[in-house]
Amino acid sequence: MSNQSTDTPSESSHVHTITPIPEREHVDSVGDASVGSDVSLSWLRQLYLPKEAPDRKVSTDGTVQYSMQRNYPAVRQLSPAKRERILVTGGAGFVGSHLVDRLMWMGHEVIVLDNFFTGTKRNVQHWIGHPHFELVSHDVVDPFMIEVSQIYHLACPASPPHYQYNPTKTVKTSVMGTINMLGLAKRTKARFLLTSTSEIYGDPEEHPQKETYWGHVNPIGPRACYDEGKRIAETLTYSYMRQNDVDVRVARIFNTFGPRMSPADGRVVSNFIMQALRSEPLTIYGDGDQTRSFQYVHDLVDGLILLMNKNYMEPVNLGNTEEYTIKDFAIMIRDQVISSPVAKPVNDVKIKTLPAAMDDPRKRKPDITRAKKYLGWEPRFAVKQGIQETVDWFKLQQVEGAI
Numbered sequence: 001m002s003n004q005s006t007d008t009p010s011e012s013s014h015v016h017t018i019t020p021i022p023e024r025e026h027v028d029s030v031g032d033a034s035v036g037s038d039v040s041l042s043w044l045r046q047l048y049l050p051k052e053a054p055d056r057k058v059s060t061d062g063t064v065q066y067s068m069q070r071n072y073p074a075v076r077q078l079s080p081a082k083r084e085r086i087l088v089t090g091g092a093g094f095v096g097s098h099l100v101d102r103l104m105w106m107g108h109e110v111i112v113l114d115n116f117f118t119g120t121k122r123n124v125q126h127w128i129g130h131p132h133f134e135l136v137s138h139d140v141v142d143p144f145m146i147e148v149s150q151i152y153h154l155a156c157p158a159s160p161p162h163y164q165y166n167p168t169k170t171v172k173t174s175v176m177g178t179i180n181m182l183g184l185a186k187r188t189k190a191r192f193l194l195t196s197t198s199e200i201y202g203d204p205e206e207h208p209q210k211e212t213y214w215g216h217v218n219p220i221g222p223r224a225c226y227d228e229g230k231r232i233a234e235t236l237t238y239s240y241m242r243q244n245d246v247d248v249r250v251a252r253i254f255n256t257f258g259p260r261m262s263p264a265d266g267r268v269v270s271n272f273i274m275q276a277l278r279s280e281p282l283t284i285y286g287d288g289d290q291t292r293s294f295q296y297v298h299d300l301v302d303g304l305i306l307l308m309n310k311n312y313m314e315p316v317n318l319g320n321t322e323e324y325t326i327k328d329f330a331i332m333i334r335d336q337v338i339s340s341p342v343a344k345p346v347n348d349v350k351i352k353t354l355p356a357a358m359d360d361p362r363k364r365k366p367d368i369t370r371a372k373k374y375l376g377w378e379p380r381f382a383v384k385q386g387i388q389e390t391v392d393w394f395k396l397q398q399v400e401g402a403i
């Protein structure tokens, strides 16, 4: 993409009317006691923002030495009758690894399947060797047999540059991967949760988007491999439910961010934070008037665990209703990175405009009435608190020389 102009966009001109964002309190614990997922934020932070890192020694010569941990993070004791065997596909990815942390905390046995295309072993390194944990290098496109009682099916690249890198493989992952996992659920009678996406609504004509909206998707465009892939994954899920009595759950996940996003992920949050940390101009695709609503990853994990454990089988939107235009979001991230102490000083950060991405949805915001009603869930984190934690994590990576 070529650079068209380099300047700071006006903070006032909006195409859509955006509801003002109410102030939220600082969050210091997450989860829900009714399903046992409640935990202090400090317990989670020690996994990705540790005060001490006993599993690695970072040296000034640019090397890192990993070692066996002496202690694993504490987890809840569960009686064998209450302990589930849970399969998490894509469990070494950004969202998957946070879900794994929480399921481990709850005292369950967790088996992670990952092909490490976008996930990394590093995300779950603190659990390797734990008696409740198993990491399997496997691509869900191929069948996999195991005895489990719950399946969280996350495996699929989720960032537009990643899923468009090999679109045929993305379709295969969604279609064959979901058939394989639904087949496993059918055989083992495991409860199956599909992580679908807000992208199934395409470039929506309804705003905010309710689960009853059928969407507006270009079936042959560059995003179709993901949008249509996830739509057929939903179709497969409900076909197995009707035909084979599989106990299913479907989460439609809206834009999510947090620690462990790959710096090279290509999505807007990691791009903007990386660019600001490097004192490079933030890249806005198109006019920047398109909107997104961003949720912090711990809120999403809360929603996924509640959905799995409640008795509701229709699709459920999981997302934050704090809506930003991308140009306002750029200014917010830039200000937050500049105002927090960073490893290397950040100079004046500009904002530049690049051509719009093809078929880029103009607006996106979830209607979360269903999640509130059936799961008792709504996001707790203000976007700003989540962005602060995410910036802290990116800074730690910078200090360690990992980015």
Ligand SMILES: O=c1ccn([C@@H]2O[C@H](COP(=O)(O)OP(=O)(O)O[C@H]3OC[C@@H](O)[C@H](O)[C@H]3O)[C@@H](O)[C@H]2O)c(=O)[nH]1
Residues within 6 Å of the ligand: 158, 159, 160, 197, 198, 199, 253, 254, 255, 256, 266, 267, 268, 269, 271, 272, 283, 284, 285, 286, 290, 292, 326, 357, 360, 361
């Ligand atoms: O550097 C960038 C990156 C992105 N953007 C824009 O920021 C907006 C958000 O882009 P992202 O790539 O982060 O995410 P998108 O909303 O396009 O897709 C996401 O949707 C929901 C999820 O299922 C997926 O994680 C992902 O497909 C888009 O309008 C995009 O064009 C920029 O302006 N600059």
